[in-house]
Amino acid sequence: MTMQPTASTSLISHSMAQPGLGSAPQTRGLRIALAGKGGAGKSAIAATLARTLARRGHSVLALDVDTLPGLAFSLGLPLDEASLGELPADLAERVPERGWVLKDGVEVVDLVKKYAVAAPDGVRFLQLGKLPDKVKPGSTVAFRYVMEEFRDENWSLIGDMAAGTRQPFFGWGDFAELILLVSEPSAKAVLSIRRLAKLAQPLPPAKKSKDTPSEETPSARPMVGIIANKLRSAAELAQMEQLFGAGPGWGGLPLLATLPYDEELAEAEREKYAPLDAVPFAPAVVAIQELAVRLEQFIGEQRQQQQQQQQAH
Ligand SMILES: Nc1ncnc2c1ncn2[C@@H]1O[C@H](COP(=O)(O)OP(=O)(O)O)[C@@H](O)[C@H]1O
Numbered sequence: 001m002t003m004q005p006t007a008s009t010s011l012i013s014h015s016m017a018q019p020g021l022g023s024a025p026q027t028r029g030l031r032i033a034l035a036g037k038g039g040a041g042k043s044a045i046a047a048t049l050a051r052t053l054a055r056r057g058h059s060v061l062a063l064d065v066d067t068l069p070g071l072a073f074s075l076g077l078p079l080d081e082a083s084l085g086e087l088p089a090d091l092a093e094r095v096p097e098r099g100w101v102l103k104d105g106v107e108v109v110d111l112v113k114k115y116a117v118a119a120p121d122g123v124r125f126l127q128l129g130k131l132p133d134k135v136k137p138g139s140t141v142a143f144r145y146v147m148e149e150f151r152d153e154n155w156s157l158i159g160d161m162a163a164g165t166r167q168p169f170f171g172w173g174d175f176a177e178l179i180l181l182v183s184e185p186s187a188k189a190v191l192s193i194r195r196l197a198k199l200a201q202p203l204p205p206a207k208k209s210k211d212t213p214s215e216e217t218p219s220a221r222p223m224v225g226i227i228a229n230k231l232r233s234a235a236e237l238a239q240m241e242q243l244f245g246a247g248p249g250w251g252g253l254p255l256l257a258t259l260p261y262d263e264e265l266a267e268a269e270r271e272k273y274a275p276l277d278a279v280p281f282a283p284a285v286v287a288i289q290e291l292a293v294r295l296e297q298f299i300g301e302q303r304q305q306q307q308q309q310q311q312a313h
């Protein structure tokens with residue numbers, strides 16, 4: 001079945017699921033963040049994922065949280081249109097104790113309605129990481145509330161996070177139920193996702209005592225999966241796994257995709273075309289489309305498991 005926006009979100013035009021591609025089994029949106037070192041491929045993958053999910057019937061909001069924005073291009077938005085997705089500075093204010101927050105009365109749903117730009121395949125795009133020059137430093141932090149508070153379950157959110165290693169787990173990533181750690185084969189990129197994986201370790205469960213048998217705190221941490229990108233050989237993948245250093249199998253984290261190095265994708269992006277438009281049959285582009293289907297399945301299964309665990313308590 002396809003997903004239809006509810007009346008509250010009819011703001012956002014909806015692309016029909018395209019015949020032949022199949023459609024999404026879920027009725028609830030997917031909330032995914034991509035993190036990893038700069039250059040690893042987050043924006044290219046996020047954009048292709050976002051558009052594939054939209055073609056499969058999801059209502060997708062793509063969020064660029066990187067201070068070096070790249071998502072708009074990879075989605076296929078021309079620069080002048082992409083800049084429309086920037087939020088004006090006067091929506092945020094600095095409040096003692098709390099720091100930068102959205103001003104009183106600024107509703108996140110309205111804000112998405114007003115500022116998200118239409119990208120190909122019906123994806124809506126919002127730029128949160130880079131704001132116009134007049135914006136006071138630090139104020140971008142306020143816009144993480146956009147992600148945290150946009151809770152409409154009919155929507156899938158794809159967040160392209162900043163390269164910095166801490167950001168995904170401190171504020172910005174709170175919206176995500178799944179964080180994809182994206183790495184290319186370089187040692188720096190692998191070490192970067194290794195640090196991120198450590199930050200994402202689930203909190204140890206609260207001690208059970210006989211007085212409080214069911215007080216185990218459910219972990220609020222998101223699920224984490226690995227994407228190995230720009231692979232030129234199987235040996236490179238093995239090397240990455242070794243560098244990651246948590247033993248075989250990426251320390252228990254699922255390896256959700258291995259994407260080949262793809263000169264066609266790189267070339268399309270150099271020319272500022274969305275890979276999905278310019279080279280839809282290029283190997284990495286096909287593999288990312290397959291990843292979108294796998295993610296629907298993976299997240300569906302994880303939700304089911306979580307539900308069963310909750311019921312067991
Ligand atoms: N699988 C791939 N094969 C070849 N080039 C890729 C691949 N994935 C990404 N790239 C290229 O690598 C560069 C960095 O990708 P990008 O998505 O901008 O990374 P990030 O957003 O993580 O900084 C871009 O030029 C992009 O076109």
Ligand SMILES: [Mg+2]
Nearest residue numbers: 042043066070
């Ligand atoms: Mg990027």
